[in-house]
Amino acid sequence: MSSPHEIIRAQNVRKTFGDDGVLTNVDLVVEKGEILALMGKNGVGKSVLLSCLAGSEPLSSGRIEVCGVAQAGREGVAGFLLQEAMCIDRLTGRETIAFYDRLHPRFTNAWREYTDQLDLDDLDKRVDTYSGGMKRKLELVITLSIDVPVYFLDEPTAGLDLSAIQAVHAILREQRAAGKTIVVASHLPMDAGLADRIAFLQGGTIVATNTPTALLSELPPVITTASTDTADALTEHVLGGELFSDGGTVRGFVRPSLVSTVTDDSDVRTTEPTYTDVFNYYTNLSQESY
């Protein structure tokens, strides 16, 4: 049964390009006022799914509704931040903003506040002189200045420094508090902390959707070692035979029944799971039974 707060529903979505299948059987429900992070490895289909949700890419089969709009006309209810698609090189930042202001009937003056919050103060320079991070900020400012109930943001924090990432997170939290719904595609574990729920894409489908805390608590035990010799021997015990490097140590996941066997070796210990573990597990291993 559908929730009365539901604002986005994707059912059985399949997307192929020629013979190449990118998405299969994707089901997703997003509620009003929620930030949902869509996470997964490079090339798994996050951008394609966002384009399908935003209505800019036709589905091969299945159905998507955003604010009750099933197909064309979704631009009236949803804003879409693509990767490097909005900047117009020969214009200045200010002229680019003015261009979108003329183009979109729902464009607001919020850009003044956002440029301030993001420290984007070179608005009178041509966009082709901007760094990658400055372009990203400008595109985000433009997208969020359009007053629509839903935003689809493709890697809004890509290429940004830590303080800019924090500023973007603060802006998105303000938007959520104002009742906006946001779907953010990312492969940065840091963005997980922003999300109310995370949906992980793996093999073209969504393999897990839950709150960050629930995903963290549902992880199998995490073990770690700094010893290279021990790490080699550990691969036969860890799920998927995969260890993930973390600075000078490696981390892996084991079945609960194997924890005591594995930690018999004094070089191996169990450790608290982190969002990086959540990311590693659900983008690589979630189909492993344990």
Ligand SMILES: Nc1ncnc2c1ncn2[C@@H]1O[C@H](COP(=O)(O)OP(=O)(O)OP(=O)(O)O)[C@@H](O)[C@H]1O
């Ligand atoms: N227009 C297109 N025509 C053909 N194949 C495409 C097209 N757009 C995307 N793809 C393919 O779909 C797959 C998923 O691409 P997508 O850009 O959605 O990945 P992603 O998860 O967003 O990756 P990243 O994290 O690197 O941005 C890739 O194999 C890509 O080559």
